[in-house]
Amino acid sequence: MxxxxxxxxxxxxxxxxxxxxxxxxxxxxxxxxxxxxxxxxxxxxxxxxxxxxxxxxxxxxxxxxxxxxxxxxxxxxxxxxxxxxIPPPVRIEPGCTLAYRGTTLRVEWRNTAPRRPALQGETLVLGGPQDGMEARLRRWLEAEALRLCAADLAHYCERAGQAVPRLALSRALRRWGSCSSRGVIRINWRLIMAPDHVRRSVVAHEVAHMTHFDHSPAFHAHLDDLYEAEIEDANRWLKREGRLLYHPFG
Structure with missing residues (x-):
């Protein structure tokens, strides 16, 4: 051989x-x-x-x-x-709590309620099989994220003088948002659990990238013009609390 x-x-x-x-x-x-x-x-x-x-x-x-x-x-x-x-895993079951827009909602299961979750004050009410609660709650949160991010995107695009691009939700484990060279903006759906000003800061950040595809001084100046609040406050919140948005949903 x-x-x-x-x-x-x-x-x-x-x-x-x-x-x-x-x-x-x-x-x-x-x-x-x-x-x-x-x-x-x-x-x-x-x-x-x-x-x-x-x-x-x-x-x-x-x-x-x-x-x-x-x-x-x-x-x-x-x-x-x-x-x-990192908090221990949370079981999605009747009586558990979920973060939503910086507040806490209590999940209430009712035998006679519709399968689709419905917000009633500080309570999220749903029916249907209990073993499918987690999937239905996640879909509800994602739908809320898409609804609010779409409104945020339209708002900041108008301020930037840009046409509204296609919006998609992301399930990324590392990034809160992205703006592709093809003009698609992706926002992490978990931001629906953060306070409104935090979610809006990420949307404004990605809209600013439509004009400046970098993190140059011109980009940051443009972002400061777009975003109404203090961007550093939102950044500090994400750095301090962002990891908690991955619970209970991995």
Whole structure:
């Protein structure tokens, strides 16, 4: 048998034996670690996934993986503190509560009520099979998000002198909004659970990108003209409370 060249055998071995997942011991659990090399990154940064499922490291393309992993190891205490802030899973059942536009709604199930949830003051009333409550409540929240974001989008496009683009909801785990080069604006549906000024700040941010597709001083000046409130207040709220919007819906 003619042996394969060393380079080819190394490639075959790599395909047969993929690298083991990286984990970091944090408290009493092994936390998966995802390393991403980004062309635009200038330094190593560490984030915890909103649902606490993994630690995410971003690093420059030229960086060393070993340095990135050491960076995470040195921040075990920070990761542990962030994990401790994540509330335990909430069961969607009669009597539970949901965040809605910065307030708290109590979910009430009634045998005689329609399947579709209906808002009655600070109570969300619905009927139908109880084992399908979570899906129906999520659809209701998404419909509310689309309704309110559409109104926000029309408002800020009018202020910016832009035609209203196509709007879509996002289920992203990393971004609150995006504006594509094709003119589609996506807003994370979970913002329906945040206060109105927070949701509106994200919509205004993406509308500003229709004029300035970057984060230049001109972009920020344009955003300040569009958005009626203090953008930094909304940004601080998202940084402080944003992770909670992923509960109880993952």
């Amino acid at each position: 003619i042996p394969l060249p060393r380079m080819l055998t190394r490639g075959l071995k790599e395909r047969r034996e993929p690298a083991a997942p990286r984990t970091l011991a944090v408290g009493d659990r092994d936390l998966p670690v995802i390393v991403r090399r980004l062309r635009t990154a200038r330094r190593i940064t560490l984030r915890l996934a909103p649902d606490g499922s993994e630690a995410r490291i971003s690093m420059p393309e030229w960086g060393r993986t070993a340095d990135a992993l050491r960076f995470a190891e040195q921040r075990r205490d920070w990761l542990a503190a962030q994990l401790a802030r």
